[in-house]
Each structure stands twice: as C-alpha cells, then as structure tokens.
Amino acid sequence: MDIKTIEEIVKLFNKEGLTKLKIQGEDGSIHIEKNNTVSSANEPAASPEQSGTEKSSNLLEITAEQVGTFYTNKEEGSDETFVSVGDTVSKGDTVGLIEAMKVFNEITTEHEGTIEEILVEHGDVVEYGQVIMTVKPEEG
Structure with a gap:
C-alpha cells in the first residue's frame, strides 16, 4: 500500500465521519480509529x-x-x-x-x-x- 493510497483512505475516513476502519489486503493492512492513530503493517507513515x-x-x-x-x-x-x-x-x-x-x-x-x-x-x-x-x- 503506497503513501498516496493511505492518505486518500485517511481523507475519506475523516470526510465520512467514521470512528473505526480496518482494511487488509495482499499488499498490507491499515487500521484507523477516531483518536487519529494510523498504523500500517508494512508502510511507514x-x-x-x-x-x-x-x-x-x-x-x-x-x-x-x-x-x-x-x-x-x-x-x-x-x-x-x-x-x-x-x-x-x-x-x-x-x-x-x-x-x-x-x-x-x-x-x-x-x-x-x-x-x-x-x-x-x-x-x-x-x-x-x-x-x-x-x-x-x-x-x-
């Protein structure tokens, strides 16, 4: 998962007012919670x-x-x-x-x-x- 994709996911997360989101795929995973903690299994922030x-x-x-x-x-x-x-x-x-x-x-x-x-x-x-x-x- 490249940084641009992560940034777009975070923007969409904020825009939609979500409180928690977890995405898992072949190229990594991302977990976002309302406290704005972002973690990715294989990508730096x-x-x-x-x-x-x-x-x-x-x-x-x-x-x-x-x-x-x-x-x-x-x-x-x-x-x-x-x-x-x-x-x-x-x-x-x-x-x-x-x-x-x-x-x-x-x-x-x-x-x-x-x-x-x-x-x-x-x-x-x-x-x-x-x-x-x-x-x-x-x-x-």
Missing part, C-alpha cells in the same frame, strides 16, 4: 516532507516527526499549554513536545495561521507522521 500537505478542506497539517508521547503543556503539572484552538501561530512556533527515551523534542509549525483543531490529547502516544493539529492558513 508520511515523511516530514509530506507533513505540510493541504487537506481538501484547505487546512494545513502539523504532524509528529517521531514516535513518542505528545505533551501540550509547557511544564509538568502546569495547565499552561503551548497552543490552543483559535491561537494564531507563525512559522517556527513551538506547538508541543514529543518525549522519546527521556528526551523532549519541540514540535514546531511550518505554517502561518490559526490552530483549527488539536487531534491528540496531552500524554497521548503519537506515531511518526500522525497529524496532531490542523492550521487554517492566513488569508492573503
């Missing part, structure tokens, strides 16, 4: 170069650059988050952290616009290439 692709709804995607635990809060025990829905972001802004093997890595955006949706919760495990947020681009 989208590469970082593909992380800025536009969705059909004109939203831009911020994706996980590695596997790990995603954190929305700036500090442990704090309620202060990096970004919230409705916040304006600029290229290079930190939108969260991913912890892997006790190393915290900043997740930054390559987009300018407004955070439209945050698709993962504080403390969720994310997959490489998984969409974690969507950004509505600035008009102009």
